Amino acid sequence: MLKGNLKVFCVGADWFYQEMLAQKIDVKKVEWTPPPEVPEDIASILGALAGAK
């Protein structure tokens, strides 16, 4: 069953967040930024270390 008070949390979707507000949905905007990029050589070392665990 899908019961309860609908509460929506929006991640990275300003356009749809506005559309939900217009419908009077109980909606909150969640802060989100992409995680910083890890250079590929470091990422491969980290990946190898994780695999060795």
Place this chain on the structure above:
Amino acid sequence: MATKYHEVKGRYVDSVLLMQITRQLEGHEGVSKVGVMTGSKENLEIFKNLGFSPPSDIKSTDVLIAVEAESDAAAQKAVDEAIQLMDKRTSDTKAPELTLDEVRTAFNAGDLPVLFVSTPGQYVRGIATKALGEGMHVHIFSSNVPEGDEIALKKLGREKGLLVMGPDAGTVIIDGKGLGFANAVRAGKIGVVGSSGSGIQEITVLLDRGGAGISAAIGTGSKDLSSQVGGVMTKMALEKLSDSEFLMVIGKRPDEKVMQEIISMMSSKPSAFVALGDSEKRTEGKTFVTGHIDDAVDFALKSCGMKQFAWKDEKAVRPDDSRKLLRGFFVGGSLCYQAQAIIAQNGVEVYSNGPRDDAHMIPKDWRGLNVCIDTGAEEYVLGKPHPMIDPKARNQMIVEESKRDDVAVILFDVVLGYGSAQNVLEGLEGVAKGPVLVASICGTSKDKQNFDEVRKGLEKLGVKVMDSAGRAAELASRLAG
């Protein structure tokens, strides 16, 4: 020609907003090319395809503004305006109210919490895993989520009894509220589940027009009915909606085995399964199986003791014998798919960028062929808003093709509702009346765009407005060839 680049470091801005800024600048005098996007790998490819050479130090956490214009001054002016628009639009929109870590504190035991995710696909797994861990259903609007991530998220959702709606789920309606692209439809006792966003919209709209309402509409994502994903969320959504009087499932090209498993689940209850594109109709237990949305809606209305539609079939009159070609331009991918099936079933060979089989994949030069084009497909929306959000480019394609003297009919859909543009007819002015223009409106009188006004606007342009996307495709197929 002069080209200018400007990097905005470490700033995340919603992609729709960036695309709207791009569109605004494209219309400026002297400006020939514009790109305003984050520096993700995919976007850097788009920049390159546009003929730009993005700086090597750009990161996915940055925004890059690239402008080509007739002079240095014109390019710089456009860059400055992009920065201003970005600052203005982001200050106009509300600041985030909480972090992902704080979300758990913002709902209680009696709530139905849903996390709506529309980030680049590679970040979805981390965000959705956290939300599921905290007891939230997840609606993943994002596409380009790796298949392994989708399978893992749906497995976790299943274990926790939480829905993972998506990835690539355009439409969800819960408690009468639309998340993503959805129409304002009446509440009722019909539960709708599907891997097809515009298919769900068409079903819920037609039910509404027939006087029926829905308990909920759950989009499960375009790949849910594949053999790899196994329909795991479609099955779970059906369980969640088991108190509905009638159940409907819609999918584009469902895997045969998965489809049979789902039909077995439904067949003890009055229900319908729409396998878009199927030409056969059959009944299994209490489940009606069909490839046509209209037939399924009729069956649902009848099962619920309501009057079936009195479909009006327009007489097909060809403009003249030299015009033979059919053009279909769709904003809804599933409506494009259904149209192809109907057209092919009526004996007209039709090609598409989202074809029914590999033999009907649209070739590069399609001018002399009958085609149905999904303008919401990736190749048409790279760096641009989805045509439901901004239909101008799609509508201009219709105008261009209407000027040809060998096109007999142009078929298209107009999708209203939450998430869709306010002015759905923008760019359609100037459409020529040479070919017969045939359209359907996926919308209700409660949608914000004003159904009657949209219908009048289309009729004023000489468009024949049919009662459903299926009926429009039927008429178009009789005008081609």
